[in-house]
Amino acid sequence: MTRPAHSAERHLSSACGDPVAELERLRAENTQLKRALASHAVVDQAIGVLTALGRVSPGDGFTVLREVSQHANVKLSAVAERLLEHAQGAALPEVLSSELRAALARHAAGSRSR
Numbered sequence: 001m002t003r004p005a006h007s008a009e010r011h012l013s014s015a016c017g018d019p020v021a022e023l024e025r026l027r028a029e030n031t032q033l034k035r036a037l038a039s040h041a042v043v044d045q046a047i048g049v050l051t052a053l054g055r056v057s058p059g060d061g062f063t064v065l066r067e068v069s070q071h072a073n074v075k076l077s078a079v080a081e082r083l084l085e086h087a088q089g090a091a092l093p094e095v096l097s098s099e100l101r102a103a104l105a106r107h108a109a110g111s112r113s114r
Contacts, residue, residue: 039077046080049087050104060107067103072096 043065050061065083069076072095079096086092092100 039080042077042084043080046083049083053087054104054107056104056107064100064103064107067106068096068099071099071103 043062046065047058047061050056050064051058054061054064056064065076065079068074069079072079074082074096082090082092082096083100
């Protein structure tokens with residue numbers, strides 16, 4: 001005689017469906033989370049560069065990155081990567097350079113009036 005499955009076991013087996021498909025879904029989610037974590041670290045480092053070199057607060061540093069990203073139509077993580085490379089001596093693409101100067105000027109003007 002088989003024992004009846006507990007409610008939690010029944011829910012788990014019905015929620016998982018195909019274990020192979022569930023494993024693949026979890027692997028894809030894990031990969032996505034790893035990319036997001038790495039991207040977040042790059043953005044945090046770029047904010048640090050803006051804080052030190054651009055003389056803005058960390059909150060304004062994120063806002064500056066976001067504005068540059070939006071105005072240049074470049075992903076935030078890509079802007080952050082280029083900024084980190086620039087801090088190490090690489091040339092910053094002109095579109096990012098001009099947007100960065102404009103965003104820093106806007107935020108420098110705002111901090112002086114506070």
